[in-house]
Amino acid sequence: MAKPDGSAEPETGLYADATAPIVGYRLRRAQISVFQRFISVFEPMQLRPAEYTMLVLIADNPGHKQTDIADALDIKHANFVTLVQDFETRGLIERRPASSDRRIKALYLTQQGEAFLARARVLHDDMEKEIIDRLGGTEARDKLVQLLERLA
Amino acid sequence: MAKPDGSAEPETGLYADATAPIVGYRLRRAQISVFQRFISVFEPMQLRPAEYTMLVLIADNPGHKQTDIADALDIKHANFVTLVQDFETRGLIERRPASSDRRIKALYLTQQGEAFLARARVLHDDMEKEIIDRLGGTEARDKLVQLLERLA
DNA sequence: TCATCAATGTTATACAGGATAACTAATAGT
DNA sequence: ACTATTAGTTATCCTGTATAACATTGATGA
Numbered sequence: 001m002a003k004p005d006g007s008a009e010p011e012t013g014l015y016a017d018a019t020a021p022i023v024g025y026r027l028r029r030a031q032i033s034v035f036q037r038f039i040s041v042f043e044p045m046q047l048r049p050a051e052y053t054m055l056v057l058i059a060d061n062p063g064h065k066q067t068d069i070a071d072a073l074d075i076k077h078a079n080f081v082t083l084v085q086d087f088e089t090r091g092l093i094e095r096r097p098a099s100s101d102r103r104i105k106a107l108y109l110t111q112q113g114e115a116f117l118a119r120a121r122v123l124h125d126d127m128e129k130e131i132i133d134r135l136g137g138t139e140a141r142d143k144l145v146q147l148l149e150r151l152a
Numbered sequence: 153m154a155k156p157d158g159s160a161e162p163e164t165g166l167y168a169d170a171t172a173p174i175v176g177y178r179l180r181r182a183q184i185s186v187f188q189r190f191i192s193v194f195e196p197m198q199l200r201p202a203e204y205t206m207l208v209l210i211a212d213n214p215g216h217k218q219t220d221i222a223d224a225l226d227i228k229h230a231n232f233v234t235l236v237q238d239f240e241t242r243g244l245i246e247r248r249p250a251s252s253d254r255r256i257k258a259l260y261l262t263q264q265g266e267a268f269l270a271r272a273r274v275l276h277d278d279m280e281k282e283i284i285d286r287l288g289g290t291e292a293r294d295k296l297v298q299l300l301e302r303l304a
Numbered sequence: 305t306c307a308t309c310a311a312t313g314t315t316a317t318a319c320a321g322g323a324t325a326a327c328t329a330a331t332a333g334t
Numbered sequence: 335a336c337t338a339t340t341a342g343t344t345a346t347c348c349t350g351t352a353t354a355a356c357a358t359t360g361a362t363g364a
Contacts, residue, residue: 014224018212022276023283023297024190025205027183030303032226034176050321053177060170067341072166074184079322081343103330103341124174131175134302145175147296150286151182202350219312231351233314255312255359 027151034131041123045116050075052124054083055117058093058107065104066095092116179303186283193275197268202227204276206235207269210245210259217256218247244268 019025038049047055050073057069070080084107087093092113098104109117132141171177190201199207202225209221222232236259239245244265250256261269284293 014209014213014216014220018208019205020297021280022205022208023280023293024183024186024201026297026300026304027179027186028201029226030300031176031179031183033304034179038176049176049180053171053174056170056174057166061166064166065341068166074181075321076323077342078324078344101331101341105342128173128175131303135299136302140299141175143295144299145172145178147287147292147299148178148182150288151283152178152185217312227350228352229313230315230353253312253360257313 037130038127041127042120045120045123047120051083051087052120054087055092055109055113055120059109059114059117062108063106065098065106069107087113189282190279193279194272197272197275199272203235203239204272207239207244207261207265207272211261211266211269214260215258217250217258221259239265 035049038052042048042052054069054073057072058064061069066080066084067077070077073080075083084093084095088095091110094108094110094113095105096108098106128141132138135141135144187201190204194200194204206221206225209224210216213221218232218236219229222229225232227235236245236247240247243262246260246262246265247257248260250258280293284290287293287296
C-alpha cells in the first residue's frame with residue numbers, strides 16, 4: 001500500500017491519512033475530545049456540557065421562558081423538561097410562573113445556582129486556557145471560532 | 153439586561169452571545185450542522201458519516217483486520233460487528249478469514265463496494281466544496297483542519 | 305506437552321441524547 | 335362561545351455508545 005509521506009501508524013500499519021480531507025470527521029474528533037475533557041473536568045460538579053451552557057444562558061437571560069432557552073440550545077422542549085426539573089431539584093434554578101401568562105415558567109438561577117455557576121465558570125476558564133494553549137494562542141482560538149460560526 | 157453590541161435575537165430577545173467564548177459549544181454546533189448536511193446528501197445512498205469513513209479507510213487499507221479499522225475509527229469492537237455485517241449483507245465489503253490466524257477477519261471492498269464508494273466520493277467532494285465556500289477558500293479549510301487536529 | 309493467558313470476534317444488554325405523538329392547561333382570535 | 339394556538343408535560347422510540355460475558359484461536363512458559 002502506498003504511503004505518501006511515510007507517516008505510518010506503527011502499531012497497525014494503517015494509513016490513517018485517508019481521512020485527512022474529511023472535514024466532518026476532523027470536526028467530530030475534535031468535538032469528542034473537547035467534550036470528554038469537559039466531562040472529566042466537571043465530573044466533581046456533576047455538570048455536563050449542555051447543562052453548563054444552559055446555566056450560562058439562564059444567568060445571562062434571567063426570566064425567560066423554558067421554550068426560549070430550549071430553542072437557543074436546540075434542545076427539544078420535551079427533552080428540556082427533565083433537564084430543568086433536575087436542576088430545580090438540585091436547588092440551582094427556579095421555575096416561576098409568569099403572572100401575565102400562567103402557562104409560562106420563567107427561569108432564574110437561585111442564589112445557590114449563582115454560586116454554583118461561579119465555581120463552574122472558574123473551571124471552564126481554565127479549560128478554555130488549555131484549549132488556547134493547544135491551539136497556539138488567542139488569535140488561533142478566535143480564528144477557529146470564526147470558522148466554526150461559518151459552518152453552523 | 154445589558155446587550156453589549158445590540159445584536160439581539162429579534163424573536164426572543166435572548167442574549168445568545170453568552171455562549172460565544174465556549175469553544176466546545178461552537179464546535180458541537182458546527183459538527184451537528186455539517187453532519188446533518190451529510191446525512192441529507194447521502195440519504196439516497198443510505199450512508200451515514202461514520203460508514204463513509206469506514207469505507208474510505210477499508211479502501212485505502214485493504215486486508216486489515218476489523219480491530220485495526222475499528223480502532224482507527226474509535227468505534228468499540230462490539231459495535232463495529234453489526235456495522236460490518238450490514239455492509240457485508242449489502243455486498244459492499246467482504247470479510248476474509250486470514251490463513252495465518254483464523255481468528256482474524258480481513259476486510260476488503262467488493263467490486264460493488266468500489267463502485268459504490270466511487271459514487272460516494274463524488275457526492276462527498278461536492279460537499280467539501282460547499283464547506284470550502286462557506287469557510288471562504290481552501291486556505292481557510294486547511295487552517296480549520298489544522299486547528300481541529302490540535303484539539304483532537 | 306499442556307496449562308494458562310491473551311487476542312479476535314461475537315452476543316446480549318444497558319444507558320444517554322435526541323425525536324415524535326398525544327395530552328392538559330391556558331391564552332388568543334373570530 | 336367556539337376554535338385554534340401556545341407552553342409545558344408524559345410516554346415512547348430510535349440511535350449511538352459503553353460494558354460484560356463468551357467461544358474460538360493463538361501465544362507463552364513451566
